[in-house]
Amino acid sequence: MSRQNNLPGLQDLQMSTMKNPSPLANSGTGSGQNSGYTTPGGFPPVFETSPQVSPANSRRPSISGISAPVPRRLSEVASGRPSFSQQYSQQSQSQPQPPPMQHHVSYFSGGGGNPPPTAGGGGGSGPPSGPGSAYGGGASLSRRGSTASFMSSGPRPIQRADYSGPNTPSLLSRAGSPTLPLGNEHTQAPRSFFEGAGGFSALDSNRELRQGQFIGSLDCGTTSTRFIVFDKRAKIIAEHQTEFEQILPHAGWHEHDPEALVDAMTECINKAVEKLEWMGWSRKSVKGIGITNQRETTVCWSRTTGKPLCNAIVWDDSRTLGVVREYEKKLEEEGLDIDDEEEDLKGVPENVEIGTGGEDAAFGEKGDVVVEKEDGTQELEPESTKAKQDGLVEKVGEKLENLGLAENQSQPNGNQSEHKPKTQVNGDDKTPQQVHKKRKGKEGIVDVTGIPLSTYFSAIKLRWMLDHNRDVHEAHENDDLMFGTVDTWLVYALTGREQGGLHIMDVTNASRTLLISLKTLQWHPPLLRFFGIKPSVLPKIVSSSEIYGTISELCETSLTTVPIAGIVGDQQAALVGNKCLxxxxxxxxxxxxxxxxxxxxxxxxxxxxxxxxxxxxxxxxxxxxxxxxxxxxxxxxxxxxxxxxxxxxxxxxxxxxxxxxxxxxxxxxxxxxxxxxxxxxxxxxxxxxxxxxxxxxxxxxxxxxxxxxxxxxxxxxxxxxxxxxxxxxxxxxxxxxxxxxxxxxxxxxxxxxxxxxxxPAMRESTALGSALLAANALKLFGWDLNKPETLADVNTAGVHIFEPELxxxxxxxxxxxxxxxxxxxRKWHEEGDEEEEEERYEEERGLSRLPSRDH
CATH class of the missing domain: 3.30.420.40 (ATPase, nucleotide binding domain)
Known part of the structure; x- marks a missing residue:
């Protein structure tokens, strides 16, 4: 089955300008020294230091309700009853106050020092007040309330954490402990984010900044980006987080503006470094950065201009269901060609390694390998025939029904038995010369990639872009197209874009594209042919831990010349961050x-x-x-x-x-x-x-x-x-x-x-994972991921072991x-009849071909 491209009918992905602000984004906040919760010394501590994020971060999803509740007592505000913080404030006014503090409460760690400048840049030795003030107390304390934040333009929603007052048990914080709302779904436990890094007074602004050794981590999720600076024990020294726009043009469609991802990245790095310097540390203390990202999200841009050709299609976008079904049918009818021939693969970039076909299975084959003869007959490889004779290719109950996976005995490391005489499937008993060898059925692609055909994975999204966006199609035809996942795009932007920017993708993200063999960890020619993708669009596949390059002066960040030394997909990053090595x-x-x-x-x-x-x-x-x-x-x-x-x-x-x-x-x-x-x-x-x-x-x-x-x-x-x-x-x-x-x-x-x-108490596992990989490449702190014992002191504080009691x-x-x-x-909803299923399929195909941007 061949793909039909009707160029006049190609439509562009919509560069939607629709906004999705929180309905509470403009809710009011209290101001003044005594509005909201206050310390006995009279200075309201800061309960928020960075913009919060909306639910569902990357493929590590969050929960708007579970991951960030406002504790029960805070919800009393909605009913008109005084909140805990208001009661406390009233009580504190009627009680004798202790002598004035000699130094203001530290913004970060409770040590001595003045608050940092407000969003408006104001300084001074006294606590600022008024809307937008870091010390402006009081938040709108409804379930989805808002509060002002240091370095933010004004109020915006809290959706991940808030203060849990004394004796107020919370699903997301320990009872009786304030929780700083800097975390995402990977961390909500109370902690001092900036231990040992007390601020210094505005009077000391000429003080020489200290030199230290820290490692940075850039975490680009589905709804927000954050930049975190860790020390050698994985304590968080500084952090900044910001949301970016979610573009939802149609039901089931989910897009990101690639430039918005770059803007969010730049803001987070700069704001986090600003906080680091306020605490007295030089930006040169950040010795390198690692990057972790939402997986599978697909970005296309021009090699000539370095600018995106359309919005990125996000991992959970389901518009490509019609493409999946089309290629499932193609697998059944034509199969996946696995010959070693590569003469049709032209224009391979100089630094990009392309693998071969042939014995490409990463593990024992479960799909049928078919040999096609020059006379048009086909036959099964002996392994497939033997498996069928032994009854090993039968479905395993209902558990495999939907994916079409079959149970078989796997051979370690993908080793295949030597070829024996073939078993004839059709035609006569003569053995003509072999022409092509193919894998047939949905199982065959899993044999090679480890993942099934699905709307999630990048090759399907790229194929949709090629078929529906004129700019992407023409760039592909003219060898001007560059393709990548979010890590690829961010590294390209950090290193100079069209002026020498790196075009790379780490192996964990590459393994989610449907375009590499898990055996060779290289781009796989049969898969490129199958999906109709030219090698010229591909980035170089790199390891998860090496010095790839440095941040360019062309990228407007405060970490110019700092090495980029780690890249990893978010769920794999969480595995590393949890030290599951x-x-x-x-x-x-x-x-x-x-x-x-x-x-x-x-x-x-x-x-x-x-x-x-x-x-x-x-x-x-x-x-x-x-x-x-x-x-x-x-x-x-x-x-x-x-x-x-x-x-x-x-x-x-x-x-x-x-x-x-x-x-x-x-x-x-x-x-x-x-x-x-x-x-x-x-x-x-x-x-x-x-x-x-x-x-x-x-x-x-x-x-x-x-x-x-x-x-x-x-x-x-x-x-x-x-x-x-x-x-x-x-x-x-x-x-x-x-x-x-x-x-x-x-x-x-x-x-x-x-x-x-x-x-553990510190649950920023995703960010920590990329930081560990970067430090490993830089040989920082003595961390060596090939020797897990070198990480014995990393993130060991407050580890709680729950043992079985049942x-x-x-x-x-x-x-x-x-x-x-x-x-x-199970099986509660009955399958519709074939006619109804076909009707729904055609409806989905029609939706997937709607225009998404005026050209």
Whole structure:
């Protein structure tokens, strides 16, 4: 099947100017010294230092409700009752005040020093006041309230953290401890972000800045960008975060303006360095930076101008469903050519390595390898025939039905048996000369890439751009097109764009494109031919840890000439940041959904249950790649948001821990949170959300507890599969994400999983991962990712180990009840008839071809 390109009909991606501001973005804030919570000394501390982000950050999703509740007492403002902070302020006015402080409370660490300049640049020794002031106290304390921020233009929404007052238990913070709202879903635990870095007075502005050794991390997520400066123990020294626009032109479409990503990056670096210098540290203390990013999001720009040709298509954009179905059909009918011939691949950039076809499987083949003869006949390779005769290519129940994955015995390292005489499939028994060798069926592409055809992955998005955007199509034809993921685009911008900018992509991001072989870790010619993509558009694939280049003077940042030394996709970064560097170690990021990554070492393991095989990291150009199995759970914290917003079972997400903890168990209730079907290991699109086991005894507390348990049961199910396929027993699960601030949820995970759960106090795991990789390349702090023992002192403060407390007998009984509930929820929605399915398919294809930008 060949692709038809109708050039006159090509339309452009829409460069939408629509804005999506929070409805509370302009809500008022209090001002003045005594508005809001104040210290006994009379100076209101700063509870916010950087713009907050909207829900769902990268492929490490967040939850607007679970990851950033305003604590329960704060919600009293909405009902007209005085808030805790107002009560405290009133009480403090009527009580004797201590003598005036000699120095103002430090903006960052509680040490001596004056506050930094306000957004308007004002200085002075006294605490500023008024709207926009860093010390202007008082926020709009509704569930989605706003507050003023240092270095921001005015009020904007708080969606990730706020202050939890004394004796106010919060799902996202320890009871009785203020939580600085600098984190995202990877960190909400209270901590001093800027320990040991007290500010200095404006009178000391001529003081010589100190030299130190820090490593920076740029984290570009789905809704916001942040830049964090770490020290050698992974303490955060300075940070800045900002949102960028989400462009949603049509239902299912999600775009980013690539220039907005660059602007956000520049702002975050400059503001974080400004804070660093205010604390007395020279910007030269930042010895290098690492970059981590939302994966799969696809960017196209001009080689000549260095400017984007259209908006980026974000990882969760679903407009490409028609493209996926088209190529699934192409795989079935034509197959994936895996010959070694490369004569049709012209225009390969000088520094880009292109692999070969041939024996390209990263692990044992599960798809049929077909040999096409010059007389038009086809035959199966003997391995495929033998597998069919042995019955090893049969589906494994219903679990593999949707992905079309088949179970087979894999051969380590992709080693193939020597070819034996072929088995004739059609034609006569003579053996004509071989012409082509192909993989057929959806399984074949998974054999090579480790990932299935899906709307998520970059090659599908790039193909859509080529078919629908005139500028992209013409640039491709004229060898002027440059393609990349977000890491590629940001590095290109940091290093000078068209004036010598680097065009590179790290191996973890490349493994999510559908264009490389996991065996060779190079661009794969058969895949390029299959998708119709010219090699001239491709970046150079690099390791996750090496000195790629330095920040150009053309990029308006305050870190000119600083080395860029680490690049890694966000979920892999979280794996590294949690120090899961050895085979058998795993992490789970609990956000809107949950992402489990399991380190399989140097062996690339093929899953029989639809888990993704991916590159975890490569700690240097000469280091061997480390692989991982990845499983996703669609609904985690979003189930709590559902209880709050749709069912009104709780008023605030912070109420969840209190309500669920008020009962000892669920009273026999199970909640299968299959709002849009079930992912691994069940793979049932027809499953329905189900609450079962209800009796007259059931209360809202039982349902709340069953909601938390649902996340834990599904995590356990994914890890069960991973343990079987990797033949490795998990001892400790390392965690990050907004949900992890719930002690109850983490204890339930330990009980249901039967393993320890390790939760550090500092949960900026994604940013820390890229920082570790950068420092590894720079040989900074003695960190060596190939020697995990060198990281023994990294992020060890406040690690909480949750140990299983449930007897094994009770745990197995609970798991049995969960599986029974899942079976009741499965296949609830019946498949439509073929005519209805075809009608829906045509409707989706039509939507995908809507014009998206006036040309």
């Amino acid at each position: 050895r085979k058998g170690e795993a992490k789970c990021t609990f956000g809107t959904g949950a992402f489990v990554l399991f380190n399989t070492g140097e062996e690339c393991v093929r899953s029989n249950y639809g888990l993704i095989s991916t590159v975890a990291f490569q700690a240097g150009p000469d280091a061997k790649p480390v692989y991982a199995l990845e499983g996703s759970i669609a609904v985690a914290g979003s189930a709590i948001k559902w209880l709050r917003d749709q069912i009104n079972l709780i008023e605030e997400s912070s109420d969840m821990d209190i309500l669920a903890g008020s009962v000892a168990d669920t009273g026999g209730v199970y909640f299968v949170t299959a709002f849009s079907g079930l992912l691994a290991p069940y793979w049932d699109r027809e499953a329905s959300g189900t609450i079962i086991g209800l009796t007259s005894y059931t209360t809202s507390a039982h349902i709340a507890r069953a909601t938390l348990e649902a996340v834990c049961f599904q995590t356990r199910a994914v890890l069960d599969v991973i343990e079987k396929e990797s033949e490795t027993k998990l001892e400790t699960l390392k965690v990050d994400g907004g949900v992890t601030n719930s002690d109850l949820a983490m204890q339930l995970q330990a009980n249901i999983g039967g393993f320890n759960v390790a939760r 007897p094994e007998k009770d745990r197995l009984k609970a798991l049995k009840g969960w599986e029974k509930a899942v079976n009741r929820a």
